[in-house]
Amino acid sequence: MANLENISADHLRRILAEVDEGDAVQRLMAAITFKEVDDLTQAGAAEMYGFSSSWASKWFPRLERLEEEPFEQVIYDEPREGRPSELTEQEREQFVEDLNNPPEESGIDAPAWSVPLARHYLRDEFDVEYSARHVRRLMSEAGLSWETARPEYYKPDERAQEAWQEGFKKSATVWTTDTRS
Numbered sequence: 001m002a003n004l005e006n007i008s009a010d011h012l013r014r015i016l017a018e019v020d021e022g023d024a025v026q027r028l029m030a031a032i033t034f035k036e037v038d039d040l041t042q043a044g045a046a047e048m049y050g051f052s053s054s055w056a057s058k059w060f061p062r063l064e065r066l067e068e069e070p071f072e073q074v075i076y077d078e079p080r081e082g083r084p085s086e087l088t089e090q091e092r093e094q095f096v097e098d099l100n101n102p103p104e105e106s107g108i109d110a111p112a113w114s115v116p117l118a119r120h121y122l123r124d125e126f127d128v129e130y131s132a133r134h135v136r137r138l139m140s141e142a143g144l145s146w147e148t149a150r151p152e153y154y155k156p157d158e159r160a161q162e163a164w165q166e167g168f169k170k171s172a173t174v175w176t177t178d179t180r181s
Contacts, residue, residue, distance in 0.1 A: 003042070003060070004031055004034065004035055004060055004063060004064060005064075006064060006067050007031075007035075007063060007064060007066050007067060008035070009032050009035040009036050011066065012028050012031050012032045012035065012063075012066075013032060015028060015066065015071045015075070016028045016029070016032070018071070019071075019075065021076060023077070024075040024076055026049045026050070026051070027049075027059055027063070027075055028063075028075065029049060030045045030046055030048065030049040030051060030056075030059075031045070031059075031060065031063050033045045033048060033049075034060070042056035042057070042060050043056050046059075062074060063075070086128045086129075086130070087122075087126060087128055091126050091128075092138075095121075095122065095125075095126070095138070095142070096141075096142040096143075098121070098125075099113055099118065099139060099142045099143075099144055100142060100143065100144075103117065103121075106121065106125075108121065113139065113144065115132050115135050115136050115139065116132070118135050118138070118139055119132060119135050122135065
C-alpha cells in the first residue's frame with residue numbers, strides 16, 4: 001500500500017489552494033492529515049473525513065500519481081453518465097411545451113399542473129413511468145415553480161380584518177395561582 005512517500009504535505013497544500021470541488025478538497029485534507037499526524041493510519045485519516053478504509057486503499061495510491069501527472073487528472077472523478085432518458089429529445093421538448101401551457105390544452109380537466117398529474121400525463125402520452133421526484137425535477141427544468149394556494153376572499157372587508165388582527169395583539173401576561181389540587 002502506498003504511503004504517499006513521494007508527495008509532501010506542502011505539495012498537497014499547494015494543490016489544495018487550487019481545488020474548488022468538495023470531494024477533492026476532502027481527499028486532499030485526508031492525505032495532508034495522514035502525512036502530518038504521527039502514528040495515524042490511512043484508514044484513520046480516511047475515517048476522520050467520513051471515508052472508509054477501502055476508500056483509503058484506493059485513493060492514497062492514486063494521489064501518488066501527483067508526482068508525474070497534473071492534479072486535475074488525479075484528484076477529480078471522471079464524469080459519469082447517468083441512465084439514458086426514457087423520453088426522446090423530441091418527446092421531452094413536447095412535454096416541456098405542454099407543461100408551459102394550461103393542462104386544458106392537453107385535454108386534461110385541471111386548473112394547473114401538479115406532480116401526480118404530470119406523472120399520469122407522461123404515462124398516458126409517452127408511455128413513460130418516472131418517480132415523483134424525477135417528475136418534479138423535469139417540471140423545474142421546464143421552468144415551472146412550486147406554489148401553494150393562498151386563499152384570499154375576493155371582497156375583503158378591511159375594517160373586519162383590522163378588528164380580527166387587533167384580537168391577536170399581545171396583551172400583558174397575567175400570573176394566577178395554581179388552582180389544581
